[in-house]
Amino acid sequence: MGLRDRLKSAAKRAVGKDANPRPASSGPPPAVRPSAAAKAAAKPAAAPPAREAREDEPAIARTGDHKADLKLENRVKAAQKREARRQRREEKEAAEEAERLQLRQQEAARRAEAAKAKQAALRDEAAAVLQAAAAAAAEAGRAAVVEHTVHVYHPDEKIDASFPCEEGEVLLDAAARAGVELPQSCLNGGCFACAGRVESGEAVMSDDQYVMEQDKIDEGFYLLCCSTVKSDVRILTHQEDQCSI
Ligand code: FES
Numbered sequence: 001m002g003l004r005d006r007l008k009s010a011a012k013r014a015v016g017k018d019a020n021p022r023p024a025s026s027g028p029p030p031a032v033r034p035s036a037a038a039k040a041a042a043k044p045a046a047a048p049p050a051r052e053a054r055e056d057e058p059a060i061a062r063t064g065d066h067k068a069d070l071k072l073e074n075r076v077k078a079a080q081k082r083e084a085r086r087q088r089r090e091e092k093e094a095a096e097e098a099e100r101l102q103l104r105q106q107e108a109a110r111r112a113e114a115a116k117a118k119q120a121a122l123r124d125e126a127a128a129v130l131q132a133a134a135a136a137a138a139e140a141g142r143a144a145v146v147e148h149t150v151h152v153y154h155p156d157e158k159i160d161a162s163f164p165c166e167e168g169e170v171l172l173d174a175a176a177r178a179g180v181e182l183p184q185s186c187l188n189g190g191c192f193a194c195a196g197r198v199e200s201g202e203a204v205m206s207d208d209q210y211v212m213e214q215d216k217i218d219e220g221f222y223l224l225c226c227s228t229v230k231s232d233v234r235i236l237t238h239q240e241d242q243c244s245i
Helices: 003-019 036-042 066-144 171-177 214-218
Strands: 147-154 159-166 195-200 203-205 221-223 227-229 233-236
Parallel strands (some): 147 233
Antiparallel strands (some): 147 159
């Protein structure tokens, strides 16, 4: 190695010593001056500017201590959330209660309507039963009534008519009910104005006060104002002259 090479090698070694750190054994490291960024990082963070409270937020008495104010704000927010949950729960319970009440009202209305319909059905049924009973009674009454046919006639008086007469009904009453006009006067058996002669069938003098003699009755003469029939009869009317004494 020439002189020049030895000089270059010495220079490189000198340069390498300056670039490498000092070994630990060589003593305490020299104090490093902190940079401006490190100084800024080491400084405590400045408190952020206070946020303006919204209108719907409750007023918080801030102390100026950021951590304390933040803790207080979180507690207030938690309380607000609990209050909102409580209100929602109460609203839900109120809505459920209102729905249950509405269902009960609907059920009560449905039952009232059903009871009303049932009552109307019972009323109609009772009316039908009463109507049927009345019809049956009327039918039974009609069946119990025995009617006979009375034929009255007189060629000269131009009378020739037939009418129904219930058994026990007075002949003149049955004739009047049918619109058949027959001679009459006292209507109590005291004269002979209504006298007629029964030519067929059976008649009965039902009033004891009549003035007709028995022999006349035996001949078939009857006072129609106090006589009834027990069968269909045929009567010749206008027999007053035949019965007078
Ligand atoms: S109307 Fe006089 S007896 Fe019949």
